[in-house]
Amino acid sequence: MNPALPKHITVLKGGPSEEREISLKTAKAVEDALSSLGYEVSSVDVTDEKFEIPKGTEFCFLCIHGSFGEDGQIQRLLMRWGIPFTGSDAASSEKAFDKAWSKILFVQGGIPTPPFCVVGEKEKIPFDPPYVIKPSRQGSSIGIEFVYDINELGLAIKKSSQYDHIVIAEALVKGKELTVGILDDKALPIVEIRPKEGFYDYHHKYTKGASAYFCPAPLSADQTAAVQKTALDAFHVLGCSVYGRVDIILAENGIPWVLEINTIPGMTETSLFPMAAKASGIPFAQLCEKIVEISYFKWKTH
Numbered sequence: 001m002n003p004a005l006p007k008h009i010t011v012l013k014g015g016p017s018e019e020r021e022i023s024l025k026t027a028k029a030v031e032d033a034l035s036s037l038g039y040e041v042s043s044v045d046v047t048d049e050k051f052e053i054p055k056g057t058e059f060c061f062l063c064i065h066g067s068f069g070e071d072g073q074i075q076r077l078l079m080r081w082g083i084p085f086t087g088s089d090a091a092s093s094e095k096a097f098d099k100a101w102s103k104i105l106f107v108q109g110g111i112p113t114p115p116f117c118v119v120g121e122k123e124k125i126p127f128d129p130p131y132v133i134k135p136s137r138q139g140s141s142i143g144i145e146f147v148y149d150i151n152e153l154g155l156a157i158k159k160s161s162q163y164d165h166i167v168i169a170e171a172l173v174k175g176k177e178l179t180v181g182i183l184d185d186k187a188l189p190i191v192e193i194r195p196k197e198g199f200y201d202y203h204h205k206y207t208k209g210a211s212a213y214f215c216p217a218p219l220s221a222d223q224t225a226a227v228q229k230t231a232l233d234a235f236h237v238l239g240c241s242v243y244g245r246v247d248i249i250l251a252e253n254g255i256p257w258v259l260e261i262n263t264i265p266g267m268t269e270t271s272l273f274p275m276a277a278k279a280s281g282i283p284f285a286q287l288c289e290k291i292v293e294i295s296y297f298k299w300k301t302h
Contacts, residue, residue: 001038006058014045017066027063033285060085071097084299092239096261109237130172135164175251180231181276187228188276192217
């Protein structure tokens, strides 16, 4: 245990989103890790803004994925209460969670991102199919639909809009599926994801053995440098800090297309961020402590 860090850490977990189950797994792993290092660990299952922080809490470790975790809401509450917490601030979290907003900022910042538009029932999409239809504010590939035939578009939008009233259409870009962990303003080794079949959906993300992972990804030195630089640039464009994960498709022509940024990446046994940290020589417990350390000192100096 680092004596310069808070001794009593409360893990905030659960949340009201579709990713609640994964959040509880992430929280359990983090709780066990911090406890093993000698920290006093409390935990609170959060379902809405009516939650209480245990007495004596000096710091909060955020483990809520999706809405009320990654969308800036819980960060705003903790900032108002003066309680330091892990990861990005409220404003950056909100931008990263909203795919339409983040992609607008990527375009403005010169970050390559697949062509996209917000869709309704009548708007014409200004690029040709195939499309990826996705809720603007969701995670874990929830609500994603693929459209290869324009006649399938209406149903896909209807299905996706069950998860958010803002839905985006994105051009389907083919290539290597990569993710880049960011820790303390540095890119970790890249992970390549190869689903055993089909698409890297919720099932393939959270079912052991459903996908194959390669870390470091088998890329050339130039490709690795380009992907890591693009990931860091995207992270900076949204003002994110401490840690996160940037999802990228590396097209055959060498362009690394940024899909999205996760400001509270999963920390379960199948999670990619801990995998990348381990490949760079950081064991899981030390990774959790490092996230606390960077977050805490960022808080103290702001």
